[in-house]
Amino acid sequence: MYETQYHRASSVQDAVSRMEAAGEGKYVSGGMTLIPTMKQRLASPSDLIDLRHISEMQGITVNGRSVRIGAATTHYEVASSAALKAVCPAICHLASHIGDPHVRHMGTIGGSIANNDPAADYPAAMLALAATIVTNRREIAADDFFTGLFETALEDSEIITAVRFDAPAKAAYQKFPNPASRYAMTGVFVAKGDNGEVRVAVTGAGSNGVFRQAEMEAALSANWSPDALAHISVDASELLSDIHADAAYRANLVKVMAKRAVAAA
Amino acid sequence: MGVEGIGARVARKEDKRFLTGKGRYTDDMSVPGMKYAVFVRSPHAHAKILKVDATAARGMPGVIGVLDGKQLLADGIGNLICGWMIHSKDGTPMKMGAWRPLAHETVRYVGDAVAIVVADSVAEARDAAEAVVVDYQELPVVIDASTALKAGQPQIHPEAPGNLIFDWQIGDEAATDKAMAAATHVTEVEIHNNRLSPNAMEPRAALGIYDAGDDHYTCYTTSQNPHVARLVMSAFYNVAPENKLRVIAPDVGGGFGSKIYIYPEEIVCLWASKRTGVPVKWTSDRTEAFLTDAHGRDHVSKVKMGFDANNRIIGLKVDTIANLGAYMSLFSSCVPTYLYATLLSGQYDIPAIHANVRTVYTNTAPVDAYRGAGRPEATYLLERTMETAARELGVSPAELRRANFIRSFPHQTPVIMNYDAGDYEASLNAAMQASDWNGFAVRKAEAERRGMKRGIGMSCYIEACGLAPSAAVGSLGAGVGLWESAEVRVNAVGTIEVMTGSHSHGQGHETTFAQLVADRFGVPIDSVNIVHGDTDKVQMGMGTYGSRSGAVGMSAVAKALDKVEAKAKKIAAHLMEADESDIVIENGELKVAGTDKAVPWFQMALAAYTAHNLPAGMEPGLKEGAFYDPSNFTFPAGCYICEVEVDPETGRTKIIQFVAADDFGNIINPMIVEGQVHGGIAQGIGQALLEGVHYDPSGQLLTASYMDYAMPRADDLPSFQVSTSNTPCPGNPLGVKGCGEAGAIGSPPALINAITDAIGNNALTMPATPHKVWAAINAAN
Numbered sequence A: 001m002y003e004t005q006y007h008r009a010s011s012v013q014d015a016v017s018r019m020e021a022a023g024e025g026k027y028v029s030g031g032m033t034l035i036p037t038m039k040q041r042l043a044s045p046s047d048l049i050d051l052r053h054i055s056e057m058q059g060i061t062v063n064g065r066s067v068r069i070g071a072a073t074t075h076y077e078v079a080s081s082a083a084l085k086a087v088c089p090a091i092c093h094l095a096s097h098i099g100d101p102h103v104r105h106m107g108t109i110g111g112s113i114a115n116n117d118p119a120a121d122y123p124a125a126m127l128a129l130a131a132t133i134v135t136n137r138r139e140i141a142a143d144d145f146f147t148g149l150f151e152t153a154l155e156d157s158e159i160i161t162a163v164r165f166d167a168p169a170k171a172a173y174q175k176f177p178n179p180a181s182r183y184a185m186t187g188v189f190v191a192k193g194d195n196g197e198v199r200v201a202v203t204g205a206g207s208n209g210v211f212r213q214a215e216m217e218a219a220l221s222a223n224w225s226p227d228a229l230a231h232i233s234v235d236a237s238e239l240l241s242d243i244h245a246d247a248a249y250r251a252n253l254v255k256v257m258a259k260r261a262v263a264a265a
Numbered sequence B: 001m002g003v004e005g006i007g008a009r010v011a012r013k014e015d016k017r018f019l020t021g022k023g024r025y026t027d028d029m030s031v032p033g034m035k036y037a038v039f040v041r042s043p044h045a046h047a048k049i050l051k052v053d054a055t056a057a058r059g060m061p062g063v064i065g066v067l068d069g070k071q072l073l074a075d076g077i078g079n080l081i082c083g084w085m086i087h088s089k090d091g092t093p094m095k096m097g098a099w100r101p102l103a104h105e106t107v108r109y110v111g112d113a114v115a116i117v118v119a120d121s122v123a124e125a126r127d128a129a130e131a132v133v134v135d136y137q138e139l140p141v142v143i144d145a146s147t148a149l150k151a152g153q154p155q156i157h158p159e160a161p162g163n164l165i166f167d168w169q170i171g172d173e174a175a176t177d178k179a180m181a182a183a184t185h186v187t188e189v190e191i192h193n194n195r196l197s198p199n200a201m202e203p204r205a206a207l208g209i210y211d212a213g214d215d216h217y218t219c220y221t222t223s224q225n226p227h228v229a230r231l232v233m234s235a236f237y238n239v240a241p242e243n244k245l246r247v248i249a250p251d252v253g254g255g256f257g258s259k260i261y262i263y264p265e266e267i268v269c270l271w272a273s274k275r276t277g278v279p280v281k282w283t284s285d286r287t288e289a290f291l292t293d294a295h296g297r298d299h300v301s302k303v304k305m306g307f308d309a310n311n312r313i314i315g316l317k318v319d320t321i322a323n324l325g326a327y328m329s330l331f332s333s334c335v336p337t338y339l340y341a342t343l344l345s346g347q348y349d350i351p352a353i354h355a356n357v358r359t360v361y362t363n364t365a366p367v368d369a370y371r372g373a374g375r376p377e378a379t380y381l382l383e384r385t386m387e388t389a390a391r392e393l394g395v396s397p398a399e400l401r402r403a404n405f406i407r408s409f410p411h412q413t414p415v416i417m418n419y420d421a422g423d424y425e426a427s428l429n430a431a432m433q434a435s436d437w438n439g440f441a442v443r444k445a446e447a448e449r450r451g452m453k454r455g456i457g458m459s460c461y462i463e464a465c466g467l468a469p470s471a472a473v474g475s476l477g478a479g480v481g482l483w484e485s486a487e488v489r490v491n492a493v494g495t496i497e498v499m500t501g502s503h504s505h506g507q508g509h510e511t512t513f514a515q516l517v518a519d520r521f522g523v524p525i526d527s528v529n530i531v532h533g534d535t536d537k538v539q540m541g542m543g544t545y546g547s548r549s550g551a552v553g554m555s556a557v558a559k560a561l562d563k564v565e566a567k568a569k570k571i572a573a574h575l576m577e578a579d580e581s582d583i584v585i586e587n588g589e590l591k592v593a594g595t596d597k598a599v600p601w602f603q604m605a606l607a608a609y610t611a612h613n614l615p616a617g618m619e620p621g622l623k624e625g626a627f628y629d630p631s632n633f634t635f636p637a638g639c640y641i642c643e644v645e646v647d648p649e650t651g652r653t654k655i656i657q658f659v660a661a662d663d664f665g666n667i668i669n670p671m672i673v674e675g676q677v678h679g680g681i682a683q684g685i686g687q688a689l690l691e692g693v694h695y696d697p698s699g700q701l702l703t704a705s706y707m708d709y710a711m712p713r714a715d716d717l718p719s720f721q722v723s724t725s726n727t728p729c730p731g732n733p734l735g736v737k738g739c740g741e742a743g744a745i746g747s748p749p750a751l752i753n754a755i756t757d758a759i760g761n762n763a764l765t766m767p768a769t770p771h772k773v774w775a776a777i778n779a780a781n
């Protein structure tokens, strides 16, 4: 790791001013992605501005059907929140399968979304739940937020402060883990909103990152059942191929995981 | 056996230290003035070094020195060598290319060391290493062994035209061809044995300390055989003469073979310590370990097995290409030859066998022994072939094996080995019973109703352990003898120290070796210390690999104990005015048999050291040494059965049960044996299901971290059912065979046989990842 200057921000405003004063600053949240990258000398921020101690970015609020999760909330807190489980168990289940206990106690939802790893789990949930990504400057619909591999709509020094969504009528996440990293080799989040809108979001498989599967959404809107997906063939041309799985196999997994998610929802 | 003697389930003495974080590993060592090293490594798989410019690096903060390969050459440090000479079938010696500890002309794999930077801190050394400018001229690359043998491929070493190191054979080709021609059925398969990364929990490390006052070197290092390291570093690498070089391998966190070899780093740290005037410590990081620890396996073989009308095997013909990577590592040549092809008879009575092995240079990390070393390759080949044959012949795989078992001993195979003892049917029956083999059809039908494909597979393995009779291995090309030494020192108060040339890096020697002493003298194991891993404390030893520490290392201890016992009895007889032949040793006392006369053990020891009243002419003291050279290999064998369920939609395999029935000869500590088997099976399952080294065509390592290299985890493994049925080994005084590698040898074919049984497609290579299994299911449909 190269030398860096650590800052503990006390508020969102404080974090932004420290970032603006820094040469090549970076926000750090759980550090589960950023710190290993720095240790490998692939990132070398002059300043690290820690967001985890900002109170307005913490905690889970459930108000009727509307949910707000502070960006600095850990995966463990999401996985174990009774209030959240009561309205959206799917996201708790998702969080409980991220990494290992160490990672879940450090890593945060804001960090995961900001990082937008193509194999990360949360981006699928955000898209399928039609979540709103709340930043210190604006509110961004999930559909507009994830723009590519490790790319988001965030601008320089912009901070995700929370995510918001309405609890779905039905939802589930099914993940087929990569045997080595246990990130998603393919993960599918299906959700049916109270308004009847069906969303199917796929992570781990797309060569351009997380995406929605329109054909499945249409099929499930007509008939919310695993059988509705039986005749869909997933186009492999936009999917990833690597040493663990080729695009054809991932296309198969998209369908199998989607069917299982619908069955589990 | 007593509560702490041979056969007792004694908790490991060393675990207190390991489990409470009190182990002392090479990286824990610290000496005054010590500095830190980082290696500059090649980012290219094959390139000429045009220039190494360290000017900027030398001026950086904290930097003490930057040294390169030309300086190393100028100081007369020798090439790394392979210590086992193999001759090709045309009589020519193997073609070993030069391996410089620091490359100065050509780099041949990604990770090849080019320079060393020594600085006040690791971070400063790393900064400076990045500032060393190496001018490379890239050369074409070849990573696959079969491709490397083809015409027009990049030439990796000038010494080895066409990248062929040797073209070796064993067995009688004419007789085998004749048998094949007469066969009523010939099973033909191509077998791939995947390349593995060893992944010891503790990465390699070295601390080189040069003492200018005495012109003496000390090397702390992660070695399975510190004496061999000293021998090789002084005799071949010209680091220092043996009397000026002390090698210490303190606690070592796993080896699996990868810490047998002498690598560039320890040599360079010692040399750099003299050059810079400071002690120099290097510790590998995990990616460096993936890049530079010697890999294992990487064979491709074509196999033909011929049967007569009664399904008896009448011939076996094997053609193997083994990838040895960019350089010949210390024992790389013997792994795909004498540790592999000599086991191709397996547990079967095969009258004619012929194997041809070509070893090849490629632009990949060196390949050498990894847990099992050659024997897993032989077992996988044979047991996949047997299973395939059973399917083709339409007979039960168990009965095909049973019909071909060797049943009388000693048995001379057509490929050198002379099996001394065994009962293969006993392990087969035990494993079939434990797995409820006969009830499988019901379980399969039940799984089918749930939409799952269930399969069962077995593997009957044999291995050769207890390496090895020195004269025999010498005649086959080994550069060393494979005996072991021990010294038993009884202190004046009766406590005992055992110096052994074996090295424990997870095997539990501090417990099992002490049990041997406790068994002999009836003293508590707490009063026995096992001393190993230091060339200044133990006079000589050949170290630990090839499951040799029990059969060879402990046999040396037993021989030394014989001598101690004889002298102790003489002293006791003298003290009690009895006849030496009437003395028995029990519960820590030397007694006159049939009387109540006794001398406590400690009193006898004290008498030896006070020397006030010893038999006439006897030397004072009580310390005896012995060398033990085995008369044969030992032959552990067993039967493994694995049952799996495959999810046809995803190709994911779940292991439902794994049964191991082993024959390890006599057992010193059943708990440690079970632990060894568990660990071995976990590694075998890792090879079969998860692990595999991948290079891209340009020679970049794609599996350079755990993000991409899949190690087995607890939830990949079932609860193992292990048992032993033991025929004592007639060849050594303890009747032990060795158990360290069996799990890794026997398990991969059982698992692949089970998966291919489940999916109805025999064409599947390791690792059987969900992707590959899914593709194989689809190909079968």
Ligand SMILES: Cc1cc2nc3c(=O)[nH]c(=O)nc-3n(C[C@H](O)[C@H](O)[C@H](O)COP(=O)(O)OP(=O)(O)OC[C@H]3O[C@@H](n4cnc5c(N)ncnc54)[C@H](O)[C@@H]3O)c2cc1C
Pocket (backbone or CB within 6 Å): A026, A027, A028, A029, A030, A031, A032, A033, A034, A035, A051, A071, A072, A097, A098, A099, A100, A103, A106, A107, A108, A109, A110, A111, A112, A114, A115, A117, A119, A120, A121, A122, A154, A158, A159, A160, A161, A181, A182, A183, A184
């Ligand atoms: C061993 C291991 C296993 C893992 N397994 C999984 C898995 O199975 N599934 C999965 O999805 N993930 C997995 N992860 C990743 C983990 O979930 C991380 O926690 C997550 O990707 C990043 O979150 P973080 O809070 O640690 O962010 P950090 O590492 O602190 O930051 C990541 C990036 O986001 C930026 N950032 C952080 N917070 C904010 C914010 N509020 N606003 C703007 N930018 C911000 C940072 O500047 C940085 O660029 C794993 C990680 C490890 C180490």
